[in-house]
Structure formats: structure tokens, C-alpha cells
Amino acid sequence: MRTLASAFQRLGGSPGQKGAARNARRAQVLLCLCFAAGFCAVSGRAIYYAAFPGEMPMLASAGAPPALAKSRPDIVDRNGRILATDIRVYWLAANPKEIPHADDAAEKLAALFPDLNQAALSRKFHDKASRFEWVKRGLVPGQAKAAHALGIPGLSVLATVGRVYPQGNDAAQILGLTNVDNEGMSGIEWYIDQKLAGQVAPASLAKRPIVKLSLDLGVQHVLAEELGHAMQRYQAAAALGLVLDVRNGEVLASVSLPDFDPNRREQAMDENRRNRIVTDVYELGSVFKTFTIAMALDQNVAGRYDRFDASPLRIGHFMVRDAHAVREPMSVEDIYVHSSNTGAARIAAAAGVARQQRFLESLGLFEKLETEAGTTPKPVFPAAWRPANAATIAYGHGIAVPPIVFASAMASIVNGGKRIKPAFLLSEGSADVAPERAIQPETSALMRELMRLVVQRGTGHRAAAAGLDIGGKTGTALKVKDGHYTHDVVNSFVAVLPVTDPKYLILVTLDEPKAETADKNEAGYNAAPTAGAIAQRIAPMLDVLPTPRFDETAATPYERGGSNSPQRAVLRKSPYETSGPDPRYSGYSQRESVPNSGYFGAYGR
Amino acid sequence: MLYTYDLKFKTRKLETQAQALVAELQDESDFLALARADTTYLSRPERIEEMARRELKLEPIAPAQLVPWKAILASEDPSWQPQTAPAPRKDGIAALIEKAVAPAAAQALR
Numbered sequence: 001m002r003t004l005a006s007a008f009q010r011l012g013g014s015p016g017q018k019g020a021a022r023n024a025r026r027a028q029v030l031l032c033l034c035f036a037a038g039f040c041a042v043s044g045r046a047i048y049y050a051a052f053p054g055e056m057p058m059l060a061s062a063g064a065p066p067a068l069a070k071s072r073p074d075i076v077d078r079n080g081r082i083l084a085t086d087i088r089v090y091w092l093a094a095n096p097k098e099i100p101h102a103d104d105a106a107e108k109l110a111a112l113f114p115d116l117n118q119a120a121l122s123r124k125f126h127d128k129a130s131r132f133e134w135v136k137r138g139l140v141p142g143q144a145k146a147a148h149a150l151g152i153p154g155l156s157v158l159a160t161v162g163r164v165y166p167q168g169n170d171a172a173q174i175l176g177l178t179n180v181d182n183e184g185m186s187g188i189e190w191y192i193d194q195k196l197a198g199q200v201a202p203a204s205l206a207k208r209p210i211v212k213l214s215l216d217l218g219v220q221h222v223l224a225e226e227l228g229h230a231m232q233r234y235q236a237a238a239a240l241g242l243v244l245d246v247r248n249g250e251v252l253a254s255v256s257l258p259d260f261d262p263n264r265r266e267q268a269m270d271e272n273r274r275n276r277i278v279t280d281v282y283e284l285g286s287v288f289k290t291f292t293i294a295m296a297l298d299q300n301v302a303g304r305y306d307r308f309d310a311s312p313l314r315i316g317h318f319m320v321r322d323a324h325a326v327r328e329p330m331s332v333e334d335i336y337v338h339s340s341n342t343g344a345a346r347i348a349a350a351a352g353v354a355r356q357q358r359f360l361e362s363l364g365l366f367e368k369l370e371t372e373a374g375t376t377p378k379p380v381f382p383a384a385w386r387p388a389n390a391a392t393i394a395y396g397h398g399i400a401v402p403p404i405v406f407a408s409a410m411a412s413i414v415n416g417g418k419r420i421k422p423a424f425l426l427s428e429g430s431a432d433v434a435p436e437r438a439i440q441p442e443t444s445a446l447m448r449e450l451m452r453l454v455v456q457r458g459t460g461h462r463a464a465a466a467g468l469d470i471g472g473k474t475g476t477a478l479k480v481k482d483g484h485y486t487h488d489v490v491n492s493f494v495a496v497l498p499v500t501d502p503k504y505l506i507l508v509t510l511d512e513p514k515a516e517t518a519d520k521n522e523a524g525y526n527a528a529p530t531a532g533a534i535a536q537r538i539a540p541m542l543d544v545l546p547t548p549r550f551d552e553t554a555a556t557p558y559e560r561g562g563s564n565s566p567q568r569a570v571l572r573k574s575p576y577e578t579s580g581p582d583p584r585y586s587g588y589s590q591r592e593s594v595p596n597s598g599y600f601g602a603y604g605r
Numbered sequence: 606m607l608y609t610y611d612l613k614f615k616t617r618k619l620e621t622q623a624q625a626l627v628a629e630l631q632d633e634s635d636f637l638a639l640a641r642a643d644t645t646y647l648s649r650p651e652r653i654e655e656m657a658r659r660e661l662k663l664e665p666i667a668p669a670q671l672v673p674w675k676a677i678l679a680s681e682d683p684s685w686q687p688q689t690a691p692a693p694r695k696d697g698i699a700a701l702i703e704k705a706v707a708p709a710a711a712q713a714l715r
Contacts, residue, residue, distance in 0.1 A: 082645040088635035141639070166645035221650040222665075467669040540666045545673040 004031070071161045072182055073192060073209045075175060077217040078252075078426060082166055084175050084189070084262075086182070086208065089162030090144035092135040094125065098154030102126045105152045109135060112146055137180060138162050163189075165262040170220050172262040173275035174213070174254055174373045174424060187275075188213065188424060191372045212426045214250035219243055222537045223253040227508070230530040231257050234513035240276050240403055242507040243538065246411040246496070248427055249420035252504070252542070254373070254404075278374045281400040282509065285477030285523070286459075287410070287494050288396030289344045290447065292351075293336045294413050295359040298443040301351045304450075305331045308350075310343040315388045320345050320395075323522070336450050337458035339474060341395040348394030353385050356393065362438055363409035364419065365401055372424040376402035396475060407494070407507045412438040413447050414471075414496045414505065452499045459524040460493060463532035467546030469498035470535050474523035479512065488512045493527035497535050498544055506531050506538075660705040661698060 004027040075084040099105050102125035110118035113136055124133045135155070139147065144157050163178045176187020184193035192211055227239040243253040256276040260267035267273065274280070296302040307329035313320040322340050335343030348356055360366065368378045379401040382389045392398040401409075408422045419436040439447075451471030454460040459474045472495035479488040491513055495506040508531040515521035539546075657663040 082641065085638065085642050085645070087639045087642050141635075164642050166642050167649050168651065170649070170651070218650055221654070225651075225654075465668060467667075467671075536668055537665050539668045540671060544668070545671055546668045 071208060072163065072178070072184070072189070073196075073211050075188060075192075075211050075213060077171075077213055077215045077220075078250075079216065080210075080212075081217045083171055083213065083215070083217070084163060084165050086161050087164055088141065089137075089160060090139040090141070090147075091137045091158045091160055092139060092144070092147050093156050093158060094133045094135050095154045095156070096125045096127050096130050096133060099125050099152065100154075105150075105155070108150050108152065109147070112150065113143070167217065168263070169259050169261050170217065170224055171213075171215055171254075172259050172268075173256055173273075173277075174215065174251075175262060176373070177262060177265055177268055187373050213424055214245075214252065214426050215254070215424065216252045216541070218541050219538050220253040220255065222541070223534055224255045224257070224259070226530060226534045226537065227255055227257050229533075230508075230510060230513075230526065234510060234516065234526045236510040236513040236526075238272075238276060238511035240507070240509040240511070241534065242277055242403060242407050242505075243534075244407050244411055244422060244505040244507070246415040246420065246502050246505050249408065249411065249422050250427065251404075251422050251424050253538075254424075275374065276511075277403050278371060278376050279402070281377055281380050281402050282406075282490055282492075282511075283397055283400045283477045283480065284403075284406055284492050284509070285396040285475035285490065286339045286341070286344075287406070287473050287475030287492050288399070289336060289339065289394065290410065290413055290451070290473050290494070291360060291363065291365075292344050292348050292356075292394040293332060293450065294439055294443060294447050295356065296332065296347045296351055297446055298439040299351070299355065299359070301355070302332050302347055304333050304446065307331050308335060308343045308346045310335065310340045310346075313342045313345055313391070315345075315391050318388075320391060333450060333453065336473075337453045339454075339459045344394040345391035348390050349387065353387060353390045356390050357385055360393075360399075363412060365399070365405060365409050367405075369402065369405050369408070369422070371404065371422055376405055379405060396477060403507060403509055407505055409438075410494050410507070411505050414444060414451070414502045416441040416444045416502075448496060448499045448502060451496055455495075459522070460495075460528045462524055463493060463495060463528040463535070465532050465536040465539075468535055468539055468544070469500055470532065471496045471499035472528065472531060474528055476521075476523045489521055491521070491523035491527040493523055493531040495531045495535055497539065503544060504538075504542060506534055508534065661701045663698075 006023075007027075071086050072084075074082055074086070076082055094105075096102070103122050105125055106118050106122035109121055110116050116136060121135065124130070124135075127133075136147075139157075147155065148157055161182055163182055165172065165175065174187055176189040176191075177185045178189050179185050184190040188211070196211065223241045223243060227241045230236065231239040239255075239257040241253065241255045242251065244251055254275075254277050256274070258270075258273050260270065260273045262268065297304065302308070308331075310322065310326055310328070310330040312322075320342050322342055326340075330338070330340055330343050332343075332347065334340070335347065351359075366379055366381060369376045379399065381393070381399045389398050404422050408420060412419050417437050417439040419438055448471050451473055452469065454474070455463050455470050455472050460472045463470055463472050472493055475492040475494070477490045477492070478485040479490055480486070481488070490509060490511055492507065492509040495508075496502050497504045497506060508527045510523075510527050510530070513521065513526045516525065538544075
């Protein structure tokens with residue numbers, strides 16, 4: 001004040017006592033004015049901010065959106081259709097200390113979410129010592145809004161990220177599961193966390209990397225649906241199916257019923273819903289004869305028309321018999337086409353134990369397989385490989401392999417002999433390493449021809465589909481329970497599509513199907529028609545066009561070649577072919593073996 | 606000094622705006638993710654198949670319905686060949702969809 005007054009004085013104010021007093025007063029007034037202006041400015045600002053709260057500057061961190069630490073990449077099928085994705089979900093939590101009317105709050109919440117237990121909630125809210133209780137997790141935005149609108153103090157809504165599987169049950173077992181914290185626990189989800197964690201870290205919920213699987217959703221759905229029908233119709237305990245691209249090992253579809261809805265995690269706890277394709281081992285039965293015959297043909301143990309005795313065979317204290325026994329010797333071709341156990345056992349005996357072991361090992365049937373959807377158990381096979389083992393393994397008993405391992409071995413038999421590794425992720429380009437060769441391309445072509453004959457005039461004739469070149473092999477295996485073979489069976493059919501230019505392998509396995517009519521519980525009666533129905537539906541999806549050569553169901557060739565035309569050479573009975581007593585199997589008769597009003601006419605349509 | 610204050614306030618204001626935009630973006634992207642999941646859920650094969658069977662009376666295509674070019678070229682059967690300019694055909698599926706959707710649409714308009 002003194003300095004202010006003296007400043008006025010120096011500016012030319014009146015000197016003297018009187019002047020000094022006036023200067024001081026002026027200084028006071030000036031000061032007051034300054035303060036008044038300051039207060040006016042501040043209150044003006046305050047009124048302004050009160051009127052426009054949006055203009056108020058705030059610390060930036062206050063409104064920051066929650067971090068997306070646990071967001072996961074999307075999983076899509078080979079055509080880019082979403083199989084698993086993340087959405088924003090909300091978790092509802094409560095602070096019981098701040099809830100004034102616990103019973104009232106519990107009642108309101110239970111009314112909003114009928115799955116909540118009102119009594120339990122009320123008990124939680126009465127516990128005033130607690131500061132934090134979960135109310136409900138995984139709310140969608142609408143539900144979160146509704147919960148917020150209840151206006152219960154002490155309730156808080158926490159935003160987080162949740163995993164959803166829009167396709168439901170389809171492909172559930174391949175995708176696996178995540179836990180409540182959105183961490184992968186099994187299947188592809190686990191694989192993403194373990195192996196791809198660094199490569200695919202999401203930035204925001206909208207911009208997330210994708211993991212592309214080799215699965216085709218359409219094929220996957222058809223497989224699941226047809227297996228579901230089959231399981232119901234034949235009252236099977238379980239049904240497995242696999243569609244494999246034999247050229248590069250990509251799995252197009254893999255189904256194991258019963259399956260589960262990944263959006264309901266609790267279902268997956270059920271042991272019965274596991275992915276049997278990968279986790280279980282099966283004795284697959286006669287489909288293994290493919291390996292026995294391929295070995296014999298590839299290593300010149302026997303030729304296609306060489307004959308083997310097919311009468312009952314005694315090994316040690318047990319007898320090997322055929323369902324359709326014949327007295328005459330059968331050719332290798334007929335042993336395969338009519339699925340003769342005794343013939344296959346004798347071929348294996350001719351090849352020898354060591355050769356059989358080496359051949360099966362070269363197909364990878366002795367090792368466990370690591371896939372993106374899980375690691376298979378080690379196949380079960382005898383430690384000491386005696387001639388009796390060799391005989392039973394020749395027709396698929398005494399060796400148990402995971403279905404996916406079997407399918408990969410089978411793929412190398414039909415694809416020209418290349419070893420392939422089943423993969424659930426799309427392979428990026430070619431590694432350009434010469435693939436390991438299991439058998440010669442010529443043997444592979446011959447095997448495909450034999451598989452075609454199985455469908456044309458053998459045990460697999462019910463798998464025939466009009467216009468499609470399906471080749472296949474049936475396999476009926478007796479099931480071991482408590483160390484004994486029972487009357488329950490595991491029926492399989494492995495099909496290759498199309499035979500002339502192998503692209504896809506279809507494996508169908510029905511676990512413990514019941515016979516529709518007495519004495520007809522063989523793979524040819526249930527697994528084969530199921531595989532045929534699947535092939536019929538997936539062929540158009542996979543661009544497998546019908547072959548114009550021959551229409552099986554109508555038994556009329558598209559091209560009108562004479563009976564000696566080269567197109568019909570495969571169908572002509574070979575001069576060496578031997579015939580069994582069963583009239584249905586005794587030669588070439590398309591009309592008889594594939595009736596027009598057959599299985600497909602009656603099936604689920 | 607006043608200038609500094611002004612600058613600080615302006616910076617804060619811009620920061621707030623940026624934050625609001627980020628939050629809005631986040632909301633939109635959340636919604637987008639939700640909508641995408643919803644679309645996928647509604648177009649899952651299970652549902653489409655059921656609807657196609659019920660509303661459109663369609664069946665899965667059979668392999669025999671497809672004919673490769675080779676068969677058409679090789680065939681002497683005149684029915685394969687296009688005879689004259691194909692007459693304009695009614696789109697049967699479109700008609701079915703319209704029939705199925707029209708009542709519902711009319712109801713929605715009301």
C-alpha cells in the first residue's frame with residue numbers, strides 16, 4: 001500500500017499531508033477495482049462452466065477407456081467366416097457396504113436376471129464386512145444398461161472383453177475354450193496363446209488380427225449334421241468324422257459327437273464330449289487291410305491277382321474267420337474288396353513281421369501326432385510283435401490308433417504316396433521340401449482302384465453316390481471292454497473323393513452302433529451310407545464335379561461306350577477274379593448291388 | 606503469464622476432445638464387433654439351412670445336378686444344348702422370398 005501510494009505521489013500527485021491522504025485513498029479504490037474485476041472474471045468463468053460443462057478442461061486420464069489387455073484374435077474358417085470373436089461385455093460387481101437395502105437390491109437384480117439366485121444374492125449383500133462381490137459376469141451392453149438403470153447404490157459395472165462363438169456347436173472341439181479371464185485353455189485357443197502370442201496381439205476391439213483355420217464351415221456343418229442323423233438312426237454312443245485334404249493335410253472338417261456349445265463352458269466339462277478324433281485311440285478293424293494290401297503290392301510280396309487261401313486260420317489257440325467265408329482261394333483284389341480277414345492275415349504272414357512293422361512305422365502309425373488342436377496319445381500296439389499279432393494287425397485288431405493319425409496314414413496311401421501332416425491352420429505357401437514318400441505312385445493308383453471296387457461291388461456298395469467317384473473301405477471292429485472282445489462294434493468307413501484325382505479323404509467312425517436289423521451291424525450297413533451321404537453333400541461345396549463316365553445309381557453310362565470301351569474297363573470282371581458263394585458279391589451286377597430306391601431315398605428326406 | 610494460462614487451458618480442452626473422440630471410437634468399434642458377431646450368428650449354416658428348407662423348400666444340391674462341360678460337349682442328346690434364345694424365366698426363389706417376407710414387411714409397416 002505504501003509503495004502504491006508513493007507511486008501515485010511520484011506520478012504528479014499533490015504533495016503535502018493532504019495530498020498523501022488522497023493518494024492513499026486512490027490507491028485503495030484502484031485496488032478494490034482490481035479485486036472486483038478479478039472476482040467478476042472468476043465468477044463469470046464459473047457461470048460459463050456451469051452452463052457448458054462440456055467445455056470444462058479436465059485431466060486427460062479421467063475419461064480414458066479401459067485397456068484391452070485381454071482381447072484375443074478372431075478365429076475364422078478358410079473362407080473368412082467368423083468362428084470365434086471378442087465382444088465388449090460387462091461384469092456386474094457390488095460393494096455390500098454401500099448397499100442400503102440388501103433384500104430390495106437382490107429382488108430387483110433377480111427380477112432382471114432370472115438365472116440369479118435371489119436368496120444367495122441377498123446373503124451376499126447382507127455381509128457388510130465384504131467390500132467386493134461378483135454379481136454376474138458377461139453382460140451384453142443392453143443388460144449392463146438395464147442393471148445400471150436399477151439405480152442401486154454400491155453396484156458397479158466393469159467393462160471387459162468376452163469371447164463368443166457365433167457358430168455354436170460347429171467346430172467347438174477344435175476351437176477349444178477360454179477361461180473367464182479370456183485366456184486360451186484348450187484347442188486352437190490354447191495354441192494361439194502358446195505359439196502365436198507374439199505374432200497376433202490385438203490393438204483394439206475392432207482392429208484385431210485373425211487366425212485362419214483350414215476348416216470349411218459349410219463342410220463342418222454338413223459333417224456334424226449327417227453324423228448327428230447317423231448317431232440317432234443307429235443309436236451309436238459316439239460318432240466321429242474327419243474330412244482331410246489329401247494333397248496338403250489340411251483338415252476341412254472334424255467332428256466328434258456328442259459335442260458342446262462353447263458359449264456354455266460348463267458343458268465342456270463333460271468327459272463324454274471330448275474330441276475323440278484327437279484324444280482317443282481306436283481299433284479300427286478292416287480299414288487297416290488297406291495298409292496290409294498296399295504293403296504287399298508296393299513291396300512285391302503279392303500281385304493284384306495272386307491268390308491266397310481264405311479258409312479259417314488257426315493261430316495259437318484262436319481261430320480267424322470271415323463273416324462271408326469261402327472255400328476257394330481268393331485273389332488279393334477280392335480279399336480287399338470282400339474284406340477277408342483270413343486272406344489279409346495270410347498276406348501279412350507272407351510279408352513277414354519285420355516288413356509289416358517297418359511299413360506301418362513309415363506311415364507314422366506308431367507315433368503320437370502334435371496338431372494345433374491338441375496332441376494325440378501314443379498309438380497302442382504290441383511291444384513284442386509275434387506272428388499272431390501280425391495276423392490280427394493285418395485286419396486292424398490289436399493296434400489302436402487315434403483317428404486323425406489313421407487318416408493321415410490313409411491320405412498318404414491314396415495321394416500318390418506322399419507323407420502329409422494333418423493341420424488345422426492354413427499352410428502359408430509351400431515349404432518346398434521334398435515330401436517323404438511312403439509308397440510308389442503306381443501302388444497308390446492301384447490302391448485307389450481297389451477302393452473304388454469296394455464301393456462298386458464290395459462291402460462298401462452302400463456308400464455309392466450318383467455321379468461321384470467314391471472309393472472306400474469298410475471297417476468293423478469288435479470293441480474291447482475290460483480286456484475282452486465284446487459284441488459291441490466300432491464301425492468305420494474311409495472314403496476317397498474322387499478316386500481318379502484324389503482330393504479329399506472322408507473318415508466316418510460310429511462307436512457302438514446298434515444293428516437296424518438282426519445280424520447287420522457291419523460298417524457296410526451304417527458307416528458306409530453315412531459316408532456316402534456326406535460325400536454327396538460336400539462334393540458340390542468342394543468343387544468336386546461328377547465324373548461323366550458312369551452313373552452308378554441309374555446304372556447308365558453318360559457316355560455311351562460299348563461294353564468293351566476303355567471307360568468301363570475298371571468295372572469289367574477280371575479273368576482272374578474269383579467269386580464267393582454270396583450271390584451279391586459274385587461278380588458284376590450294378591443293379592442288384594445298388595438298388596434305385598436304396599438308402600438315399602429313405603434317408604432323412 | 607496470461608498467455609501461458611490460456612495455452613494450458615486450450616491444451617486441456619483439446620486433450621479432452623481427443624479423449625472423447627477416442628472413447629467414441631471405442632464405443633463404435635465395440636458396437637462393430639458386436640454387430641459382426643451378431644451377423645455371423647444369424648447367418649450360421651444351421652439357421653440358413655433350416656430357413657431354406659422351410660421357407661424356400663430348397664434341398665442341398667446333389668452331385669448329379671452338376672454337369673461338367675466335358676459331358677455337355679460330348680453328349681449328342683439335344684436336350685443339353687441351348688435350343689434358341691432362352692425365354693426370360695421367372696425367378697422362383699425371389700418369388701418365394703417375397704412371399705415369405707411380404708406379410709412380415711406389411712405388418713412392420715402398419
